[in-house]
Amino acid sequence: MSLGAIAIGFVAGAIAGMFGVGGGVVFVPGLVILLGLDQVDAEATSLLAIVPVAIVGAYRQSGYGNLRLREGLLVGALAVPFAALGVVIVNAIPERAIELGFAALIVYVAIGLLRSDAPRE
Amino acid sequence: MPRSRTLKLGAIAAAAGVFSGLFGVGGGTVMVPLFILWLGYEEREAAGTSLAAIVIIAGAAVIVQLIYGNVHVGDGLLVGVPAVGGVVAGTWLQQRVPRRKLQILFALLLLASAVKLVIG
Numbered sequence: 001m002s003l004g005a006i007a008i009g010f011v012a013g014a015i016a017g018m019f020g021v022g023g024g025v026v027f028v029p030g031l032v033i034l035l036g037l038d039q040v041d042a043e044a045t046s047l048l049a050i051v052p053v054a055i056v057g058a059y060r061q062s063g064y065g066n067l068r069l070r071e072g073l074l075v076g077a078l079a080v081p082f083a084a085l086g087v088v089i090v091n092a093i094p095e096r097a098i099e100l101g102f103a104a105l106i107v108y109v110a111i112g113l114l115r116s117d118a119p120r121e
Numbered sequence: 122m123p124r125s126r127t128l129k130l131g132a133i134a135a136a137a138g139v140f141s142g143l144f145g146v147g148g149g150t151v152m153v154p155l156f157i158l159w160l161g162y163e164e165r166e167a168a169g170t171s172l173a174a175i176v177i178i179a180g181a182a183v184i185v186q187l188i189y190g191n192v193h194v195g196d197g198l199l200v201g202v203p204a205v206g207g208v209v210a211g212t213w214l215q216q217r218v219p220r221r222k223l224q225i226l227f228a229l230l231l232l233a234s235a236v237k238l239v240i241g
């Protein structure tokens with residue numbers, strides 16, 4: 001179990017570093033399919049895993065001069081109540097709806113990867 | 122900062138926040154294109170700036186999920202900490218591997234994951 005989690009993390013991070021996509025689109029399916037978490041628990045756990053990746057990524061990008069810190073922090077701060085709202089919604093609606101929504105999201109990201117040389121999450 | 126710019130930042134924040142909470146992702150899918158289209162960011166600036174926002178957004182969302190008792194803290198750390206090393210490895214590999222082939226492979230992996238999620 002632990003080795004599986006470490007492998008998911010390393011692979012997700014490598015993909016994020018290579019393609020500029022965030023870790024979440026890999027963390028969530030990895031946690032569901034390989035570790036057997038249910039969809040909501042996988043999403044909740046993914047959010048925790050994203051934090052260190054984003055901290056290191058933001059630090060590195062600021063070194064390259066690619067970070068508009070003031071606006072980034074402003075967006076983050078303004079987003080807090082909406083992130084909380086999203087979590088409340090996800091805990092209130094049927095899990096099947098979330099699974100289908102998430103599947104649609106990763107199909108969208110996959111199509112972006114196939115169509116573009118500059119994909120993003 | 123002009124009022125219209127602040128409003129755009131607020132709209133981006135609202136969309137990214139709900140998206141992050143709903144799907145357990147950072148919200149970059151929403152933020153990066155909007156930073157470019159609405160605020161005239163360059164692609165790299167958009168990606169870099171979205172990471173700073175993601176720290177706060179994912180941090181806030183995970184606190185609420187902790188209150189619901191849905192976070193597997195051990196698994197999250199076992200995934201998240203090695204991921205940092207993976208990012209460094211990925212950035213290094215980017216210069217040394219056939220990127221387009223890997224991109225297609227990753228896209229197919231995502232599509233297979235989507236099928237698996239749908240059929241259960």
